Amino acid sequence: xxxxxxxxxxxxPLWIEKLCRWADAHFDFFAFTNGNGHEYPEEPFATRFFxxxxxxxxSELWSESTDFKKVGVIGYDFKNRLEKLKSDNFxxxxxxxxxxxxxxxxxxFDGEYLLSNIELKDVFWEEIERTKLPxxxxxxxxxxxxxxxxxxxxxxxxxxxHIIEGNTYESNFCQAYSGAFYNWDPIAAYFxxxxxxxxxxxxxxxxxxxxxxxxxPERYLKRTSGKIIAQPIKGTIKRGKSVSEDTANKExxxxxxxxxxxxxxxxDLMRNDLSKVSKTGSVEVKELFGIYPLPRVFQMISTVTSxxxxxxxxxxxxxxxxxxxxxxxxxxxxxMEIIDELESFKRGWFSGAFGVIEENGDFDFSVVIRxxxxxxxxxxxxxxxxxxxxxxxxxxxxxxxxxxxxxxxxEVLSGK
Numbered sequence: 556x557x558x559x560x561x562x563x564x565x566x567x568p569l570w571i572e573k574l575c576r577w578a579d580a581h582f583d584f585f586a587f588t589n590g591n592g593h594e595y596p597e598e599p600f601a602t603r604f605f606x607x608x609x610x611x612x613x614s615e616l617w618s619e620s621t622d623f624k625k626v627g628v629i630g631y632d633f634k635n636r637l638e639k640l641k642s643d644n645f646x647x648x649x650x651x652x653x654x655x656x657x658x659x660x661x662x663x664f665d666g667e668y669l670l671s672n673i674e675l676k677d678v679f680w681e682e683i684e685r686t687k688l689p690x691x692x693x694x695x696x697x698x699x700x701x702x703x704x705x706x707x708x709x710x711x712x713x714x715x716x717h718i719i720e721g722n723t724y725e726s727n728f729c730q731a732y733s734g735a736f737y738n739w740d741p742i743a744a745y746f747x748x749x750x751x752x753x754x755x756x757x758x759x760x761x762x763x764x765x766x767x768x769x770x771x772p773e774r775y776l777k778r779t780s781g782k783i784i785a786q787p788i789k790g791t792i793k794r795g796k797s798v799s800e801d802t803a804n805k806e807x808x809x810x811x812x813x814x815x816x817x818x819x820x821x822x823d824l825m826r827n828d829l830s831k832v833s834k835t836g837s838v839e840v841k842e843l844f845g846i847y848p849l850p851r852v853f854q855m856i857s858t859v860t861s862x863x864x865x866x867x868x869x870x871x872x873x874x875x876x877x878x879x880x881x882x883x884x885x886x887x888x889x890x891m892e893i894i895d896e897l898e899s900f901k902r903g904w905f906s907g908a909f910g911v912i913e914e915n916g917d918f919d920f921s922v923v924i925r926x927x928x929x930x931x932x933x934x935x936x937x938x939x940x941x942x943x944x945x946x947x948x949x950x951x952x953x954x955x956x957x958x959x960x961x962x963x964x965x966e967v968l969s970g971k
Contacts, residue, residue: 560663560670573686574604574662575742579761580686582606584656586626586760587745588911591753593849596842596858597777597784599755600919605658605911610762616655617870625912627655628760628767628923631878631902638888646901647733647937648930654762655912692743695970696936698734702899704954710897711950717893718946725820726884726893729941730957731900734968736934741766744927744967752850752963756921758909764933767904769926770963772849773856775879775908776872777919781863783829783872787821787881788922789943790814790855793959794848808853809846815855817943818844822857824880824887831875833861851963869912879922882906884943904928905939927964938964 571587578585585606590599605626616625630652632642661672702710707730714726745759745768756771774786792808795801808814822840830838838861845856863872884890905928910920929936940960942953 560672561674563669563671563675565664565667565669569688570683571604571664572688572742572746573683575745575759576688577683577686578604578606579742582761583608583763584610584626584658584761586758586911589749589753589757590755591749591757593755595755595847596786596845596856597774600757600921602664603911604660604662604664605656606660607656607658609657609659611655611657613653615657616653617868619868619916622914623657624661624914625655626658626910627653627762628904628907628909629653629873629877629920630904630907631882633873633907634878634891637874637877638891640888640891640895642895642901644895644898644901646903647731647935648765648903648928648933650765650903650928654765656762689740689743692747693738693740693970694744694747694967696734696736696739696968698732698936698965698968700730700732702730707954708950711944711948711953713897714893714944715946715948723890723893724885724945725817726890726944727882727941728894728944729898729902729906729939731905731937731939732961732965733935733937736936739929739931739934739936741768741927741929741931744768748927748963748967751966752925754849754925758921760909764931766929766931767909767923767926768929769909769921769923771909771921771924771926772854773879773881773922773924775910775920775922776876778863778872778917780917783833783861783863785825785829785859785876786856787818787825787859787879788854788856789818789821789881790844791942791956791959792853794851794853805846805848805853808855809844813945813947815844817945818855818857820885821880821943822859824885825859825876828876828880829859829861832863832867832872834864837862852959869916869918877908878906879908881943882922882924882941900937900939902939905937906941925960925964927968
């Protein structure tokens, strides 16, 4: 926090959900982020809360000289402003490409203490204490895959034909699930999802009637002073049911030449992206093929860092690197064209980036994956899952990997 924060004893764990419900009643925008104590290279999301009613204009977002934080999302289709691309597929929801707000309340959860940018009056504590938690919570929604297994297998074959023709080397092909509801509780869904799948970039975001309920495992970019950090994920295997099976699965992923090849292509892509805004010779791969345990899967994560050139702006960094290479493939622009040709939906906020920009220009953004995107006004939601398709990819295995990635969200939406 920019100024000396006000410090308070941390209330009980249920207080956080009450805080979110209080914010939902009082603010058009709020966000809660949680790193869930993960030991993640370069640290996971900090546990923080933001609320406000002031949606930022794009000129305010791009301004480099501000004395306030900016919290929000950049949708995948923002790519169309950066390159000569388009997104003509069906959109489940009418989502803005960019949506940021200026928080008036900023809270940080630091061990046993709560740090606030403003003095929290007695009425604040009293209102939150009076906030009721619904029981039972309505998190159920009937969802259906928007692509049959047969169609998925055919799409993978089409991508592999593009690879044979030299149009792409690797494409992150995604499929969507969607559903309609009468009553659906995004706050309850978030806390349920975070309980069964606590991720390093967990987040809950409200923008008027539109929501992100996220259990993301992946960082897009983090800026700390002049240092920039990218952490592409490519390589997934399920956790074992026993210690021995867990260890064996970890070794299978770590030694997989296929998964390493996928990861290396995206790591090289990110090195190239960062080189456009970095000092010559400063781009480094700090860790290649790191294997990290998450609640239901092991992920292969590489960490790329560099020192930014002087005067590089947030918009310059987006121009060089958005969207995250792990969600596109390589070569990036041609592969995004192929993705739009073959996918059956407009990604919207899915596979974009969510995060916080600090007053000094530092920022931390996740990739919006393993995330439910909903609009309570039109009463629809959707989520996407995908995997990297290469020449030697087994379409059936890729389909199973997508099912594994969808598992936790489907459990939440089942309402059980």
